[in-house]
Amino acid sequence: MRDIILIALGAILVDNFVLSRFLGICPFLGVSKKSSTAVGMGGAVIFVMTLSSAVTWTVYKYLLEPNELGYLQTIVFILVIAALVQFVEIVLKRFIPALFKALGIYLPLITTNCAVLGAALLNIERNYSLLHAVVFGLSAGVGFTIALILFSGIREKMEFCDIPVAFKGLPITLIAAALVSVAFFGFKGLFGI
Amino acid sequence: MAKPSSKAFSVLTNGLMKENPVLKMVLGMCPSLAVTTMAKNGIGMGIAATFVLTGSNIVISLIRKIVPDKVRIPVYITVIAGFTTIVQMLLNAYLPDIYKELGIYIPLIVVNCIILARAEMFASKNNVGLSILDALGMGGGFTIALLIIGSVREILGSGTWMGLTLTKDIFDPAVIMILPPGGFLAFGFIVAAINKFSVLKIRNREIASGCGMDCAGCTGEDGGDGQ
Numbered sequence: 001m002r003d004i005i006l007i008a009l010g011a012i013l014v015d016n017f018v019l020s021r022f023l024g025i026c027p028f029l030g031v032s033k034k035s036s037t038a039v040g041m042g043g044a045v046i047f048v049m050t051l052s053s054a055v056t057w058t059v060y061k062y063l064l065e066p067n068e069l070g071y072l073q074t075i076v077f078i079l080v081i082a083a084l085v086q087f088v089e090i091v092l093k094r095f096i097p098a099l100f101k102a103l104g105i106y107l108p109l110i111t112t113n114c115a116v117l118g119a120a121l122l123n124i125e126r127n128y129s130l131l132h133a134v135v136f137g138l139s140a141g142v143g144f145t146i147a148l149i150l151f152s153g154i155r156e157k158m159e160f161c162d163i164p165v166a167f168k169g170l171p172i173t174l175i176a177a178a179l180v181s182v183a184f185f186g187f188k189g190l191f192g193i
Numbered sequence: 194m195a196k197p198s199s200k201a202f203s204v205l206t207n208g209l210m211k212e213n214p215v216l217k218m219v220l221g222m223c224p225s226l227a228v229t230t231m232a233k234n235g236i237g238m239g240i241a242a243t244f245v246l247t248g249s250n251i252v253i254s255l256i257r258k259i260v261p262d263k264v265r266i267p268v269y270i271t272v273i274a275g276f277t278t279i280v281q282m283l284l285n286a287y288l289p290d291i292y293k294e295l296g297i298y299i300p301l302i303v304v305n306c307i308i309l310a311r312a313e314m315f316a317s318k319n320n321v322g323l324s325i326l327d328a329l330g331m332g333g334g335f336t337i338a339l340l341i342i343g344s345v346r347e348i349l350g351s352g353t354w355m356g357l358t359l360t361k362d363i364f365d366p367a368v369i370m371i372l373p374p375g376g377f378l379a380f381g382f383i384v385a386a387i388n389k390f391s392v393l394k395i396r397n398r399e400i401a402s403g404c405g406m407d408c409a410g411c412t413g414e415d416g417g418d419g420q
Contacts, residue, residue, distance in 0.1 A: 020373040022227035026306060029222065071282065074300040075274040082267060111270075114223045114304040121297050166389035167381075170219060174381030181374040 004135050007128075011139040013187040017115050018147040019180060024115030028148055029173060031106070038152035042145025044103040046138065048088060048110045049119055052081050053137025056120040057130055077120050082111045115144055151180055204323050208330030214307045215338035216387055221307040224298050225339055226376035232355050235343030237291040239336025241280050241299060246308050246335075247328040248276040253316040254324035269312045270303070277302045307335060345379045346370045 017023045024045070031041045056077050064070055089107045092100035110116060119140045123133040154176050163172050214220045224242070228234045252272050260268050281299050284292040292299065302308070311331055316324040348354050350370030369375045 022223050022373065022376065023301075025222040025226060026220075029219075071278060074278050074281065074303055075271065078270055078274050078303050079267070082270060112304045112306060112309065114301050117304050118297060118301060121300055125297065166385045168388075171381045171385035171388065174377045174384065178374045178377035178381065181377055182369075185372065185374060 004132070007132055007135050008139040011136055012143040012146065013184065016143045016147055016184050016187075017118065017140050018144055019177070019184045021118070023118040024113050024144055027106075027109060027113055028144075028151065028177075029170070031109075032148055032152040032155055035149060035152045035156060037106075038148045039145075040102055041106045041109075042141075042148050044106040044110060045113065045115065045144050046141035047103070048081075048085060048107070049116050049141035049144075050134060050138040051088065052084050052116055053119055053123055053133045054130065055084060056080055057123050057128070057133040060124055061130075073121070073124065077117060078111075081116055081120070085111050115140065147180070147184070151177065154180065201323065201326055205326045205330045208327065208332070208334040209337065210334070212331075213334040213338055214310075214331050215335055216341075216384060218307075218310075220310055221305045221335060223301065224305060225335075225342060226373075226380060228295055228298050229339055229343040229346055229376060229379075230350070230371045231294075231347045232340055232343040234291070234294050235339030236336060237288070238295055238298065239332065239339045241284065241295070242302055242305060242308070242335055243329070243332025244280055245273060245276040245302050245305075246311060246332045247325060248279070249273045249308055249312055250316040250324040250328040251321055252276075253312045254319060254321045257317045265317065266309075266313075269309060269317075273308050273312070274303045307331060342376075342379055342383060345383065346375055349379075350375055 011017070015021060018025065018028045027041055027045075031037045059076060059080055060070075060073060064073060064076060069076075085107055089100070092103065092107075119137050123136055128136060155173065158172065158176065167175070208214060212218055215222070215225050221242070224238050228238045249269070249272050253269055256268075277300060280302065281292075284295075284299060311327060315327045319327070344354060348359060350366055350368060350372075352359055352364075352366035367375075370379060
């Protein structure tokens, strides 16, 4: 139980995917203009990351490893994730149209979100069990969402600020991200992870 | 005769400055921030990505007429993933130090938006020769951008450059620059500096620079990818 809590807190706070691992920066900067879109994107990422962690782990352990095909993991994982995203899209559209409407436009973006592939690769690298891998995927997604929502709040406020011309747009966004990252850095000493 | 060669030249130099993938188009942010704690790692990443980009541009340009439009994105991703695996194996075999430093970011070259963007925007529409030049230009631009960010962070953060001690007596290195927040900070100030210079340069023109550099470009790419 203790190890599960440690994995979860580690992925959410200490080693936050966006702010300390730099995974998923594109959506982090791209869809953080409004809190509502941040919530939608975050939800979609949590959903896909949890699923893909479970599926890629199973594929690796039961298909690639016994056949000594470990070197194919990059190709196989990206294809599994792409197929999974398509599948999730179809299933949601058919059975939970309300959720599909909320997450719809964010789903296709997730295939190229490096946080998803990153989580899948880290699961293997760290030799997690299936349960640990799922917990890691879920909490990495939650960490991504927390960072995204916090940051979108800051960006909404920033709209009303008087920013020097050269800093408008991307630069001030990056500097704000640096400050949020400093704040998350405070979690580093937590639990001695 | 003069025309095609000048076109080739402009294709090659396009990626270096005018459409620099990192500094101007804001693509491939994850590796640009993650591996640039040292200038050396930046170059390593840049060369690895350039190799993948060149390989995938060549193959995609060759098969551009046989691949049906509907399945082109999965095909492109598979080609890119193949070359990424090759790079991963080569680095592991010949440059184990760099392989260790770059770690998980090597397989993540697959999802680097620069490579898919060039496949979709350039290689799928142009012949092999031009695609190679485009890949070299874009890869070069990527490497230069990583080198700049890496140098700034390494000099300010550890007081060294490429392993040489530079700032021994001048100032104490600010460790934060090689920590995650420093990545965002350095990148933000570099883009701001480029904005500043380009504003000065084109002040006479009507276009207000700076706003055009929103990260929407990145999401736009991703949006195209998924369909």
